[in-house]
Amino acid sequence: MVAAHVESAQDPGAALAAIRILGADTFAPVVLAGAPLHPEDAAAIALAFSALPPGRDVPLPPPAGPEGPWLMAWRDWGTVTLLTVLTGRGGARLTAPRPALPADAAPADDAAGWAEWSVRMGQLSTLALPGLDGPVHDAARRSPLALARGATRAVLRRDYPTAARIARWLAWLRSDGVRLPLDAGPLVEHIGLLAGGDRPALDTAISRRLIAL
């Protein structure tokens, strides 16, 4: 599917960059809708990684290090981990080291910083997929209220792309059996209807599937 896109693209580099950015979500149809994994798609991912391999040294978490490289490292880790899960040991020999989390990994229910934290989690929403788990997911499990507040805040600010990403964590938590302080279904539908653009549409589609699990 994505392989065909790269092959037919005028600018294969841009197509591969898009795949790198899409990351683990490239496999959303596989892990959420039972679509088969095509070896060529796995190869496309591998190609996107070989063109710019993740560094061996893991970027420091903010505020110790800049946000950009740390986010990219987490996303790459998600992509590579999911690819490995899906293809097994015989798959692409890609590696992406797992970064650390900041010290304030999850705000307690009434702690300050829930807004910034929820936005940060939204930036890592591509990790909210079946087949991935780890410290980020544990942070989500510990703070459903902070995520719910973050999604509420984003919707009211009319920042629908951010809302779609944070709501995705709520959908993931629901699929993980965590009790939520609000109903994720109507929230996801609301964002999906009011948001424009492909990225929120994709996040919404994934959220719907997660809720249905």
Next chain:
Amino acid sequence: MLSQTVRPREITLDHHALTMAMAEPEAPFSDAPVYAPEAAGVLLLLALLSPREPKEPKDL
């Protein structure tokens, strides 16, 4: 086959651009709800419910 179409060494990905595209910060400015009388519906409701001002009585 993809590997026949595109050779790894032909592709260079811009690290900076990639990092920026992956960052996805929140919207810098809020569009939160403010007073919007046009959205209240109260005025319309009053217009529908209230009778019009009585006209001057016609000559009998």
Next chain:
Amino acid sequence: MAMPATEAAHRIASQALTWLHTQREHGALPPDTTAELAEPDSVYKPLGETALAASLVLREGVAGSAELRLARELLDFCWKQLGGGAMLHERLLRYPMMTDPLETYAHFARCDYRHEALDRLLAHTTSLRSARAAEVLPNRRLAVANAARIGGFDQGGLATDWAALSRATWLGACPEPWLIDWMTAYCMTHTVFHLTDWGRLPSGLPGDVAQYLTRWLPAWIDIWAEIGEWDLVAELLIVSNCLAEPRRDPVAWERLAGIQHEDGLMPRDGRPVGDDPAERFAAHHHTTVVAAVAGTLAVSRALGARS
């Protein structure tokens, strides 16, 4: 260095009260005012709101003696403007279905200012089915019910079904917190004010409503503070202090303290504030009242004035 929330709240309340006292003549009724009150919102309403603030300062009793004196003088001033209650009585005689005489009177009755003829008339009007069944928004129905409660007009057969009135409100439904607009936010804050009699009875909030507010107040305070809706933010802070377990919200208090004017005026929003005193009063009196109430209740709850 960040000011602790309680200190900020105290400063805000004290300065707001001072401003209300200094500027009180702007709230005086024009000399030829009759009970008809052609412009009730711009003249009569501010008097009632000032009385609200002053009466709550006296009720809570956590202010210093100088501030208590200011509050007492303010309440006396407002009562005198209303003819010691005579104007409210006249207004109710002329418009027996209007609720503002009762709602305004309540702030004086709270501090034992009574008008005998008004008491008799209110005892009658509040007992009539027509008055009770008049079509009003649910939070307004609660306003009237609380005013009747304060004045003692809800005895015996006139007892209020608080649970039913509460369920009829937006807040009572504990709805999706992400679908709220500006007007609904004010309906919600006023629902809390009246259910708890301005923080006197935190138990007036049903348990599910209290939990709901605890969950979502931080999000609402955040978004409206971000765009400088200070009036609404201050009302949300009152709500915080109407809960059985009051919230602290130090960041919000600090922001309000930062934008309050030297003379104690609290701006309604982020737009420029004029220099003309009459204009300042007209535009920002309400918000300064809200700030005085918010700060007073915050200090009171911080001191553990009630469980």
